[in-house]
Amino acid sequence: MGERNISKLPFSSNIKNAVLYHHENADGSGPFGKAASETPLYAQLIHFGDILDVNCNFGAQETDKYVKVFKFIDDNAGTIFDDKLCTLFKSLFDKNMIEDLQKKDLIVNLEKVVPKEYVEYSKDKIIEIMNVFARIIDYKSKFTKNHSIGVAQKALLMGEFYGYDDDKCCQLYIAGILHDIGKMAIKNEILEKPGSLTDDEFTIMKNHALFTYNILSEINGSKNIASWAASHHEKLDGTGYPFGKKAEELDHEDRLLACIDIYQALSEERPYKKGFTHEKCIEIMKDMVKSGFVDGQIVEDIEEVF
Known part of the structure; x- marks a missing residue:
């Protein structure tokens, strides 16, 4: 492998x-x-x-x-x-x-x-490289073996739905592919725990989003990608992580990646649940809209597109 x-x-x-x-x-x-x-x-x-x-x-x-x-x-x-x-x-x-x-x-x-060396690659080569990292990230746990690819593909689909140009769609795809790269630093016994995480375990788990931000921030020209990828656990009411951003601090793409990540996770099998249908995913996400966690318009768009 x-x-x-x-x-x-x-x-x-x-x-x-x-x-x-x-x-x-x-x-x-x-x-x-x-x-x-x-x-x-x-x-x-x-x-x-x-x-x-x-x-x-x-x-x-x-x-x-x-x-x-x-x-x-x-x-x-x-x-x-x-x-x-x-x-x-x-x-x-x-x-x-x-x-x-x-x-x-x-x-x-x-x-x-070994000094840092910056190299420029074509869009196609970048996507090829990102797909390699996605496989490495997702194979860390059997329950997330297609998660990053799924988020990336759905991010690209939504970018096309919103009429974004090729460059922005590519950035969204990369943000989706690498949003969980910080999980490489999290132990498998936490990632694959069949029951609820303890408070200490959940604190460790939450660090993955910050690790993602730190890793992607090292890439030249990746400011948007780093922000979108790292914001996939932020909530509009400021109770998310890693930065606790509120609605006014989260742009449309931050909110979009968060919604797509939730949808993808709900639709997948995990140690503690079976994968939900599209209808059940949307039902749960609409409840999250009512709670002030996620963007209602994006959830409606996802309901239409997916």
Whole structure:
């Protein structure tokens, strides 16, 4: 799955089999039985970083972390890791660099080594890339396997209904595709919990909309997309999240994405319910209009179009 997804992304170098074989061990004891000499370098590098982080937990502050890291590498050289990679790592990383990896400003430290690079792509290529991310997002939970694609397709349909031009329809589609990208940071036990979430779990779940905003805000020219995507849980009375915006702060597209997300979620099967019919979805949403949560005209438009 990962290999098929990554093959659709416009990398500038050959990354074939980098994901497929990233669980292979240097001694050939991995799932495909490939030794280091048979495994692509990119796959070995991903494997090295993955195993090292899982076992040494760079996210936790720990005195003399570098001692633990170097010992783990030495203990697994020639079996899990290729000897050459182990030697290279130890020649590049010193105590200070290992300690930097434990800090919260990890992204800043990473950008010192790998600077940001901005690349322009055609509309068709952007949509192709976005569809890859949608599959990654939706496959995180079996109950939302078509959710992002469904929201995006319905957003495009509504954009055409409102007579938006191609560029705005494309932006709506992208906002729909990526509205839940922040859920990549939420644990599956919360996403797939069959019962009600606790207050603490719901607080964690709500963070996904803010994560979505933060991620999309990093993309040049994506101000509208970031706002529309992140506003899919906002309510007209200001009780939504992540920003608690009120009606006067939410534009038509913010409201539209919120309504489409609700409709899509209601129509889908979840751990706690079956998918509802179109008529039942509209009935529930009209009750939400009466409660002052969502835009009544948009709900009427959705009733007509869907």
